[in-house]
Amino acid sequence: MPVVIAFCTCPDTGSAARIAAALVEERLAACVNRLPGVASTYRWQGRIEQADEVLLLIKTTADCLPALRQRLPQLHPYELPELVAVEATGGLPAYLDWVAAETRPDERNE
Template identity: 70%
Template sequence: MPIHLVYCTCPDAATGQRIADALVGERLAACVNLLPGVTSVYRWQGKVEQASEILLLIKTTADCLEALSARIRELHPYELPEVIAVEVRAGLPAYLDWVAAQTQKPD
């Protein structure tokens, strides 16, 4: 089962925590790291903007990506939230197995 690392920025810690809790609680993610102190510079609606944000590093499986993205869209306050998934090419096999196990729905 391919494992993915998903990047998602949030406007503040409370939003990031709410999204992280939902994703892990619903088994869409095995783990979410919340990294404060991110400054994002981007173009939005024709203007260059800058914002302080929280970066979420979300560990999940390929099978969960579609539902995870949809859930972020439901929970996120941004009109267009960042959801970028990168396939993990290597890692500690036991950790990757743990990610896969934590995102399996119980029978």
């Protein structure tokens, strides 16, 4: 089962912490890093915007992505939350196995 790292920006540390805790609690992620101090520049509704954000690095599996895509908009304060995932390749096998074990569907129903 491929491990993926999903990127998601949040408007503040409070929402980032709440989302990270929910994703780990619900076993949609094995680990979520919160990186404050991200300066974002983007186009939104025809205007160039700038914002200070917190970046979430969500360690999960490809099997969990559909559930993560469904759950994130329910947790996130943005109208359109960022969610972009890339496959993690060449990682430490024991770490990748740990991510897979912590996000197993049968474990989510405990």
